Amino acid sequence: MKDGDDSGNPTDENTDAGLARLLHDHQVNPTRQRLAIARCMFKHRQHLSADSVLVQVNLGDTYVSKATVYNTLKLFVEQGMLREVVIDSQRTLFDSNISDHHHILNVDTGEIRDIDPIQLAVPKLRELAPEESITSVDLVLRVSSKT
Amino acid sequence: MKDGDDSGNPTDENTDAGLARLLHDHQVNPTRQRLAIARCMFKHRQHLSADSVLVQVNLGDTYVSKATVYNTLKLFVEQGMLREVVIDSQRTLFDSNISDHHHILNVDTGEIRDIDPIQLAVPKLRELAPEESITSVDLVLRVSSKT
DNA sequence: CTCACTGCAAATCCTTTGCAGCTGC
């Protein structure tokens, strides 16, 4: 692992060289299409659907097919560069923030925001079997801004 | 499998009359197909996928098409009789337990269990805007039973 | 008889697979 911070420092992630390094660090070959997708995902610090990524990427000068967008996003998730966030049955988003955190969905605006990890009283859960260990905690807080 | 009496409390939800009343209470016309689907959802296991419901229902004597299963489950959710639980991007389940609770997914066995509502430090969330109120909290705890 | 509602076949949309082309050795 390099000492160049690859998750918090946007300066070098916005250069192609930085992105190439990021891909390399995660054992992903930096091809043209993958760089274009990475550029899209890590430039806008956002939650994007596969389809949004497709549109965004193809605004640029590198054509990427729908299938490649899906396969690449999936690959990035497997390699720990992205996190897949299932908001509801209609929406699966990809989150460039892989640190431990949760999400707020405003059901009126559709906006999604990050929230800090919540301290759950998890160890006290009697529903957890003794041999079971927690792998991840997926939490979506649905809020309304209607009065 | 025998289904004459349910081991615990013989509520009237297990009779067709009870189911019809339940549907009626939620402004849903108790048609043959809807009753068959309700019977399946409220008598059998708690968490079922749309496809499982299709299979279960068609073991009985009322044929119901795939589309009707989907439409009916969606209707039940809209009318507050069922809750839709998105486990991950591959799995959407319908839960006949509509009380406030969360879910544990054992990633090794695929088993899903209910857990009691967790006391979240939600009021303290600074990420919540003043005018926003919490609609629901969707929490899936992913656990592994590997040692 | 008419109208509104119901249920389903077909269409649609999202995602994955299988393979042709390319790259480096």
Added chain:
DNA sequence: GCAGCTGCAAAGGATTTGCAGTGAG
């Protein structure tokens, strides 16, 4: 020249839509 990897067209599967059938008034 060959082996393995990439990217995409086409296939596959889940969900929704539009309309024919049905029953109540």
